[in-house]
Amino acid sequence: MIPTFVVDDVASDRYIARRRxxxxxxxxxxxxxxxxxxxLERFFATDRPAPDKDTPPELILLDINMPELDGFETIEELKRRRSAADADKQVVALFSSSDNERDQERSQLSGVVEHFFTxxxxxxxxxxxLETYRARGYL
Structure with missing residues (x-):
């Protein structure tokens, strides 16, 4: 099973993602x-159990447009806080209601985002x- 975080300020979008x-x-x-x-508070909580070596990397499905920290700001903070060893333990996918080319380009340049979806x-x-997980040998 793939541990997953869905991060979105719109409850209905979280619901659809969770259902699918x-x-x-x-x-x-x-x-x-x-x-x-x-x-970020939940992800870096000290009481959160660390994945073991057989657990697939966590999927982080992240909206771009959110209050507080937007998706890109969240990615920068994620990169700042995690160790180099932890980078292989996450698959980051951005999703947005917009298919803005600048957002897609920015996500590619982030060095973290592997997928961009509308x-x-x-x-x-x-x-x-799932193809990303298969390519890494987890499925």
Missing amino acids: LTKNGHFHPIRESADGTEF KPISDAAIEEI
Whole structure:
């Protein structure tokens, strides 16, 4: 099972993502946060269990446009806080209601984002994410 964080300020978008990920059957547990600040607090909580070596990298499905920290600011803070060893323990995917080319380019330049999708997340997008896990030997 792929541990997953869905980070989006819109409850209905989190709901759709959670339903589609759950329906797929490969994603569990699915944790949700309404903004980047809340996500970072939960993600870097000292009492959060560390994944073991056999656990697939965590999927972080992150909205771009959010109050507090937007998706790109959240990514920068994630990069700042995590160790180099932890980088292999995460797969970051951005999703947005906009297909703005600048956002797509910026996500590619982040050095962290592996996927960029428009909302709502589709079954094809989920399959693309699963291909990343298959390529890494986790599925």
